[in-house]
Amino acid sequence: MLSSTLITLAASLSVASAQVYKGFNYGATNTDNSPITESQYQNDFSTAQKLVGASGFTSGRLYTSIQAGTIDTYTEAFQAAINTKTSLLLGLWGSGGQAGLSNEITALQAAIKNFGSSLTDLIVGISVGSEDLYRISPTGIENMSGIGAGPDVISNYIGQVKSAIAGTAANGKPVGHVDTWTAWINGSNDAVIAAADFIGMDAYPYFQNTMTNPIADGYSLFFDAYDATVSVAGGKPVWVTETGWPISGATENQAVPSLQNAKTYWDQVGCGRLFGQVNTWWYTLQDAFPTTPSPSFGVVGTTLSDTPLYDLSCSGVSTSASDIPSASVTAAIESATAASAQAGNVGTGQKIGSGSEAQGQNAGSASSPAGTSPAAQQQTSATETQAPAQALESTIFSTKGVTITSCPGGCPKESQLQTEAPTVPPATAPTTLITKTSVLPSASAASASSCLASLSGTYEYPHLIVPVDKTQPDKAGGTSYNGTISSTISSIFNFDIPQTDSGKTCTLVFLLPQQDQLTTSVFSLSGSGGFDVAQLSSPVTEQTSYNTVSSVSSDLGGPESVTPGNEYVIASGSCAASQRISYEVTATGSLDLNYFQDFNPSPIGFYVTVC
Numbered sequence: 001m002l003s004s005t006l007i008t009l010a011a012s013l014s015v016a017s018a019q020v021y022k023g024f025n026y027g028a029t030n031t032d033n034s035p036i037t038e039s040q041y042q043n044d045f046s047t048a049q050k051l052v053g054a055s056g057f058t059s060g061r062l063y064t065s066i067q068a069g070t071i072d073t074y075t076e077a078f079q080a081a082i083n084t085k086t087s088l089l090l091g092l093w094g095s096g097g098q099a100g101l102s103n104e105i106t107a108l109q110a111a112i113k114n115f116g117s118s119l120t121d122l123i124v125g126i127s128v129g130s131e132d133l134y135r136i137s138p139t140g141i142e143n144m145s146g147i148g149a150g151p152d153v154i155s156n157y158i159g160q161v162k163s164a165i166a167g168t169a170a171n172g173k174p175v176g177h178v179d180t181w182t183a184w185i186n187g188s189n190d191a192v193i194a195a196a197d198f199i200g201m202d203a204y205p206y207f208q209n210t211m212t213n214p215i216a217d218g219y220s221l222f223f224d225a226y227d228a229t230v231s232v233a234g235g236k237p238v239w240v241t242e243t244g245w246p247i248s249g250a251t252e253n254q255a256v257p258s259l260q261n262a263k264t265y266w267d268q269v270g271c272g273r274l275f276g277q278v279n280t281w282w283y284t285l286q287d288a289f290p291t292t293p294s295p296s297f298g299v300v301g302t303t304l305s306d307t308p309l310y311d312l313s314c315s316g317v318s319t320s321a322s323d324i325p326s327a328s329v330t331a332a333i334e335s336a337t338a339a340s341a342q343a344g345n346v347g348t349g350q351k352i353g354s355g356s357e358a359q360g361q362n363a364g365s366a367s368s369p370a371g372t373s374p375a376a377q378q379q380t381s382a383t384e385t386q387a388p389a390q391a392l393e394s395t396i397f398s399t400k401g402v403t404i405t406s407c408p409g410g411c412p413k414e415s416q417l418q419t420e421a422p423t424v425p426p427a428t429a430p431t432t433l434i435t436k437t438s439v440l441p442s443a444s445a446a447s448a449s450s451c452l453a454s455l456s457g458t459y460e461y462p463h464l465i466v467p468v469d470k471t472q473p474d475k476a477g478g479t480s481y482n483g484t485i486s487s488t489i490s491s492i493f494n495f496d497i498p499q500t501d502s503g504k505t506c507t508l509v510f511l512l513p514q515q516d517q518l519t520t521s522v523f524s525l526s527g528s529g530g531f532d533v534a535q536l537s538s539p540v541t542e543q544t545s546y547n548t549v550s551s552v553s554s555d556l557g558g559p560e561s562v563t564p565g566n567e568y569v570i571a572s573g574s575c576a577a578s579q580r581i582s583y584e585v586t587a588t589g590s591l592d593l594n595y596f597q598d599f600n601p602s603p604i605g606f607y608v609t610v611c
């Protein structure tokens with residue numbers, strides 16, 4: 001039922017607005033395999049909290065609840081977290097078989113019993129497993145990433161952990177799973193999404209070495225992965241459990257490790273759109289004690305220091321559009337679209353795999369007793385995360401539904417997209433949005449020159465929905481999953497038209513099924529009247545308020561009345577490839593419409609269909 005989706009969504013939104021967590025990942029062992037001790041954890045946690053230039057890194061993600069070198073003794077990280085008031089995303093190793101999981105549960109239960117609420121108050125969530133699904137995927141196997149576990153096993157383990165904490169002080173804490181974004185968008189793993197309370201996503205553009213992945217594309221590759229994961233998450237919260245860019249190590253395709261590139265990635269991805277907005281555990285604080293691995297991702301080196309290796313202050317991040325790598329956006333869209341086009345299923349929503357990435361070492365480490373396997377995991381987690389298949393990414397990108405993205409740091413300007421596009425290899429046809437429009441006020445007016453209103457072919461869904469309220473004209477609209485159109489509120493929809501749509505026809509449509517045709521959405525409709533659609537002169541952001549909406553570049557009109565069970569063709573024209581286009585929708589008459597934008601059958605809301 002739609003209601004469950006919406007309830008989950010509402011819950012996640014309220015949690016997010018209450019507190020957004022920010023921190024680093026913490027393994028169980030040092031690079032020489034010696035166990036990390038309580039005093040080390042304590043130093044790590046307090047260093048994270050007082051990093052020069054940064055603040056609020058008060059959360060830690062763990063891979064295991066077992067202290068390295070023991071069978072089922074709880075990790076010394078717990079006491080250190082209590083001492084430093086560090087919140088925790090707990091981890092239970094999920095690839096050690098039932099015996100391994102049982103040991104994890106034993107350790108966790110003992111810790112809960114011993115510490116009570118001083119521990120459980122710190123728990124943000126509990127992840128059962130880490131990249132287990134990735135490790136049994138073709139790329140994981142090819143790259144000997146270690147023993148994994150399948151979706152049925154992980155789902156079963158999630159259920160066991162929920163039962164194990166019921167009746168304890170940790171009762172009701174969210175229990176989920178961490179995996180690579182490629183694993184999440186693989187439909188064969190859907191049972192894990194169904195079982196999980198949250199989705200922990202790992203993504204590393206650096207490892208996406210079958211794609212165009214210079215640092216300039218880091219932002220778009222990461223958020224394509226994030227958006228694709230959100231689109232399959234069924235409204236469940238998607239937390240970023242690992243990402244980062246290495247400071248040293250091998251070049252992976254065009255991805256060059258360096259301090260400068262690590263800082264760029266931190267600024268654009270972390271400061272730009274994650275910190276304070278999405279629960280995020282960066283990879284990582286320190287991975288180089290006592291020796292430096294290759295690649296190395298630490299923001300501090302072998303010596304733990306409050307002074308990071310590069311500037312973490314986010315001060316290099318301006319709110320101007322020029323800071324977001326527009327070329328990368330275009331490149332990602334293009335490669336994504338190209339890949340899906342090659343796969344022949346753009347718009348079908350099918351998931352395809354290809355991919356050959358990931359290297360990862362440590363085969364077999366996961367099979368060792370839980371006390372040691374997480375250590376191995378810690379050392380290799382970054383490599384294991386490897387590059388997900390691009391084809392997967394692209395297909396989802398162009399077909400899957402409700403993805404809300406934004407660019408708080410400023411969205412690329414059309415001119416930038418266009419001028420920088422040439423840096424992208426001209427793989428396939430470019431895509432884009434509507435450049436010229438003709439007003440087609442209703443379905444009946446749809447002409448032969450329009451694409452179908454239905455989503456049977458290629459289509460684009462809005463990447464950002466911003467409601468602006470004229471009764472609160474200076475209030476930033478923020479981001480919404482809903483389209484709201486009333487006498488006081490209008491909604492603005494951003495569409496990113498891929499380069500591959502160049503030369504094609506784009507049609508803006510509005511779909512409003514009957515309530516009983518909806519499976520995961522809902523709408524409320526009252527009053528009478530229709531709406532008017534205006535194309536804006538420049539894209540909006542979450543910061544846009546009623547008073548700061550850009551000027552209208554073209555008034556497209558709209559239906560005079562809106563009735564469920566109809567598809568409305570608003571306007572059609574040649575696609576404005578490689579551009580971000582905003583449409584503001586304002587009520588006419590007394591229309592009061594509020595709906596959850598969703599592609600699930602039946603799709604509801606505003607889309608751009610491409611033909």
Ligand SMILES: *[C@@H]1O[C@H](CO)[C@@H](O)[C@H](O)[C@H]1NC(C)=O
Pocket residue numbers: 133136137138139150151186187188189352353354
């Ligand atoms: C998709 O997931 C299933 C189950 O985890 C796995 O067996 C399969 O290899 C995965 N496919 C790809 C392309 O990763």
Ligand SMILES: *[C@@H]1O[C@H](CO)[C@@H](O)[C@H](O)[C@H]1NC(C)=O
Pocket residue numbers: 142143207209356357358359386387
């Ligand atoms: C995975 O392993 C294959 C075969 O060893 C290798 O060619 C490929 O580069 C690896 N993937 C990554 C992302 O390194």
Ligand SMILES: *[C@@H]1O[C@H](CO)[C@@H](O)[C@H](O)[C@H]1NC(C)=O
Pocket residue numbers: 006482522523524594595596
């Ligand atoms: C979205 O719209 C639905 C249908 O009107 C409503 O039930 C829900 O509360 C709305 N959600 C938000 C966050 O406004």
